[in-house]
Amino acid sequence: MKILVTGGAGFIGSHLVDELIKQGHNVKIYDNLQPQVHGKNRKAPEYLNKKAEFINADILDKDAFYEALRGVDVLFHQAALVGVGQSMYEIARYTQTNAFGAAIVLDVIANKKHNLKKMIVASSMSIYGEGKYKCKKCGIVNPYLRTEKQLKSKQWKMICPCCGKTLEPAATDELKPLHPTSIYAINKRDHEEMFLAVGKAYKIPAVALRYFNVYGPRQALSNPYTGVCAIFSSRILNNNNPVIFEDGLQTRDFVHVADIAKANILAMQKEEADYEVFNVGSGEAISILKIAETLIAKLKGKGSLKPEIKNEFRQGDIRHCFSDISKINKKLGFKPSISFNKGVDDLIEWVKKQTCEDKVMQAMSELEKRGLA
Numbered sequence: 055m056k057i058l059v060t061g062g063a064g065f066i067g068s069h070l071v072d073e074l075i076k077q078g079h080n081v082k083i084y085d086n087l088q089p090q091v092h093g094k095n096r097k098a099p100e101y102l103n104k105k106a107e108f109i110n111a112d113i114l115d116k117d118a119f120y121e122a123l124r125g126v127d128v129l130f131h132q133a134a135l136v137g138v139g140q141s142m143y144e145i146a147r148y149t150q151t152n153a154f155g156a157a158i159v160l161d162v163i164a165n166k167k168h169n170l171k172k173m174i175v176a177s178s179m180s181i182y183g184e185g186k187y188k189c190k191k192c193g194i195v196n197p198y199l200r201t202e203k204q205l206k207s208k209q210w211k212m213i214c215p216c217c218g219k220t221l222e223p224a225a226t227d228e229l230k231p232l233h234p235t236s237i238y239a240i241n242k243r244d245h246e247e248m249f250l251a252v253g254k255a256y257k258i259p260a261v262a263l264r265y266f267n268v269y270g271p272r273q274a275l276s277n278p279y280t281g282v283c284a285i286f287s288s289r290i291l292n293n294n295n296p297v298i299f300e301d302g303l304q305t306r307d308f309v310h311v312a313d314i315a316k317a318n319i320l321a322m323q324k325e326e327a328d329y330e331v332f333n334v335g336s337g338e339a340i341s342i343l344k345i346a347e348t349l350i351a352k353l354k355g356k357g358s359l360k361p362e363i364k365n366e367f368r369q370g371d372i373r374h375c376f377s378d379i380s381k382i383n384k385k386l387g388f389k390p391s392i393s394f395n396k397g398v399d400d401l402i403e404w405v406k407k408q409t410c411e412d413k414v415m416q417a418m419s420e421l422e423k424r425g426l427a
Contacts (some may be wrong), residue, residue: 137279
């Protein structure tokens, strides 16, 4: 099949491209090589698959996208600006690229001739806001963010809004109400809803995949707004302590990029995926503190550096969110194949070969200046 991957030069997109080519598909990469990811010179990365056709163009360029779409059977829309914190002060840029970029793509699909048979769009666990919780007294609870008063008193645990008891985190499924807490998260919610709505209206099967915390080789280490594994790795490579907000016991779900590529392939292949949304994660919760300690031990050795726990908070941060992957397992047969203990070695092997600029404190300064941290 002929396949177009927007954002195909990026971290996740490039791994997806490799897997598609490995399976014998004809692949086009559509990417504008964002400087924050690829450097000021916008140089195509060395890992870019030479067997794919590369189109250097912006997602906002309607004519360029239409040309790229000609003859394409399947579209994977991965293109997006990534960064929860940055999205809260570069609101227009994020919304233009993410939400309006998706609108450009769908406008072309709605109004131009094409051969498109399926669309898969990258969504995000960030659209959930807080994860799902259990209360011993009240049962399942889907709380909003913790109050400013609670956070200022450094009471980090989630409290039941009904009875005031401490909540226990539970796996978050696709039926949980969506409470996005950043512009980036709102953009991603828009992404999936727009693709599903247009897909249904024009009878083009669409699938939305809600990625949890993706890690692995090729993540932009010099981008201080990317995933936490890359941010911590950047700090450690530059002999700086990784910085952790709250007490470090907040948990996330870390899924290897190879498993993300695998889920995308299944979404393309399986009719059971059509017009559905799916979590893509490991199904396991790992504390941010453990992530930092593991990366320090593997990159520098135990005792060389230590996590800097700030006991402070950032606006919009959540306490716990990890995935319930029973739906994607049942409908598509997806099972994560790489545990964090195995996948982190894959990440470390790649990180050790990289040089990067640590811009984390600069990013934190931007957030603090605006009262976001």
